[in-house]
Amino acid sequence: MNEQPLILICNDDGVEAPGLRYLIESVADMGHVIAVAPSEPRSGQSAAITVNSPLRIKRCEDIAGAEVYAVTGTHVDCVKLAMHTVLADRKVSVMLSGINHGSNAGNCVVYSGTMGAAFEACMIGIPAIGFSLLHHSWKADFSQCGRFVRKITRAVLENGLPAGVCLNVNIPAKCIPKGIKTVKSSEGYWTEEYVDYKDPQGKPFYFLSGQFVDRDANNEATDNYWLDREYVTVVPVRPDPTASDLIPSIGAMLGEECQ
């Protein structure tokens, strides 16, 4: 029992999300699985942490033999508090985040709670993988995800990942994926970001909406290009955003000394 891999599973859609259940079921036979997820959905919360409120963690019903816990904070809090409580700093073999209901390809990775949780595990030194299905519905069909989840998780359990790097995996919906492409995030922007409303008093309010415009739509080095063509995409990502290649030129622009 002690030689089984210890697999930590988190997500940002919350402990009730079907994607969490599917992820647990997909890897239940690959190790000892412990899932720690937010008690409420936390989509779009990036790597947010709870700094000024207390947190609680409570045991929920097991899923496929895995212990499941709910935390009253963010997905990043889940990783941190799991290490502090139920895992008691035991060595985790791999951390899996998701399966997210919706894409985390392209610029979405910046806002992604799924990847925020993976970033946290990565910074602790745990090999981490975020999985996302390109379908927002709570009733999304995850049935094509399992073999890719298992293949990628197995590869990481066997080979590890370079220090400071985790994986952002996106899975196309409503198709039988044709294979895996390891690529970079596509770059784009949103237009028509808000829908404008008036309240009964005539005062304006706004809801986030928006259309993603992919500047890399024809760039086959990018994730959205291959997702559109029914491939699973893997982007290796670093939580540390330092642009090391630009340190000399920015330094020259600012001057090493300013006095």
Next chain:
Amino acid sequence: MNEQPLILICNDDGVEAPGLRYLIESVADMGHVIAVAPSEPRSGQSAAITVNSPLRIKRCEDIAGAEVYAVTGTHVDCVKLAMHTVLADRKVSVMLSGINHGSNAGNCVVYSGTMGAAFEACMIGIPAIGFSLLHHSWKADFSQCGRFVRKITRAVLENGLPAGVCLNVNIPAKCIPKGIKTVKSSEGYWTEEYVDYKDPQGKPFYFLSGQFVDRDANNEATDNYWLDREYVTVVPVRPDPTASDLIPSIGAMLGEECQ
């Protein structure tokens, strides 16, 4: 009037934060300044966006001749909603975030709302700079920050920044900084992350705490090294976390095709 630079200022400590006021005052004569900040503090919220609640924006009292607005969302919402409403997609010359009450050096950059807002501006194509003072207090002394804020802002107004890159500037507290160092983020981890409590019913709850352990404490290529030595540090950072250098090796590990 139209030829003045248009300067957008945001923060994550909220519209009432002294650091926001100080930042506005520091650059008030450098252009037409518009500040849009969260109505409540949003520290540690990374690049979080509000996806399922309506947002409002309201005009507050001017500061040093600058229009000031409060948004009922996150710092990232502030940037997006500023573009949608008060700026109406006008061309912004530079976006400044902060001055944050507390460090965003080392791994803190991942959780930083100050930098989350700068990331958003950067992804829209606006040259962006996040400023943080290494002092959490609401009564922190910002008086040494002004000349560095002005020098770095002026350099970016004159030279721009490479596409997809923004600056993470940290300023040491309680000293007269000796100069500027352009470096990378130091890498570390937190220990003793939580303080454990029992509620009156004897049930546990937890508050985030923690000590940062700097693995790069003796590495003079890193920000915390120079902040300890009373220098202002500048780290060029990319919102896009793709680890492009590792795409070939991760691709080889996973196989290009999985069928």
